[in-house]
Amino acid sequence: MRKLPLSLTINGETHELLAEPHHPLLEVLRTQxxxxxxxxxxxxxxxxxxxxxxxxxxxxxxxxxxAQCQGRRIVTIEGLGGPETLHPLQETFVExxxxxCGYCIPGMILAAKAYLDQNPEPTEGEIREALSGNLCRCTGYQKILDAVLAAAGVLAPMR
Ligand code: FES
Ligand code: FES
Structure with missing residues (x-):
């Protein structure tokens, strides 16, 4: 199948690449x-x-x-913070x-970030609802909720 030339803005950088029309963003992020x-x-x-x-x-x-993501701003967990510049959500998840196992955590943190950007002072129940589409096979949900609540407390005064 003929590949499409794409220009994607990811974590503030523009990437020019070729992808097949049916390739999901996930595949391009990970494999390319x-x-x-x-x-x-x-x-x-x-x-x-x-x-x-x-x-x-x-x-x-x-x-x-x-191909649907051209002209859009994409942020992955690598763009949120690094080992020396952790985002407050990353810090509170550690604390x-x-x-x-960590497998669900990048998605969990980015879902939490998107939610806290919209609702900076949520209740625990609201966070639970907001993260209901993110599953943790290790089932550490209470600590995840605690971490997001703590991050909200750090981030809200900074807004
Ligand atoms: S891998 Fe995308 S929702 Fe499960
Ligand atoms: S920490 Fe293991 S899947 Fe969530």
Whole structure:
């Protein structure tokens, strides 16, 4: 199949690449760009491990064609913070012991970021609802909720 030339803006950088028309964003991120912080699991929108931000909204990158993302602003977990510049959400996940195997965490953190950007002072119940599309097979949900609540407390005064 003929590949399409694409220009994608990811974590503030423009990437020119070729992708087949049916390639999901997830595949391009992981296999072409090496951004393996975005995880892969169900490939049908059920688990949320592939969550990235698209123009600030949390989306499942397994369901989105890469070709649909041209001209949009994509952020992956690599763009949120690094080992020396952790985002407050990354810090509170560490502080609260919210990371077990870690597989769901990039998607969980990006879903939480998108939600806190819209609702900076949520209740625990609202966070639970907002993250209901992100599954954790290690089932450490309470610590994840605690970490997001703590991050809201850090971020809200900064807005
Ligand atoms: S891999 Fe995308 S939702 Fe599960
Ligand atoms: S920490 Fe293991 S899947 Fe969530």
């Amino acid at each position: 760009l090496g951004l393996i912080g975005t995880k892969e699991n169900c490939l049908e929108g059920e688990c949320g491990v592939c969550t990235v931000l698209l123009d600030g909204m949390a989306v499942n990158s397994c369901l989105l064609l890469a 609260h012991g919210a990371v077990q």
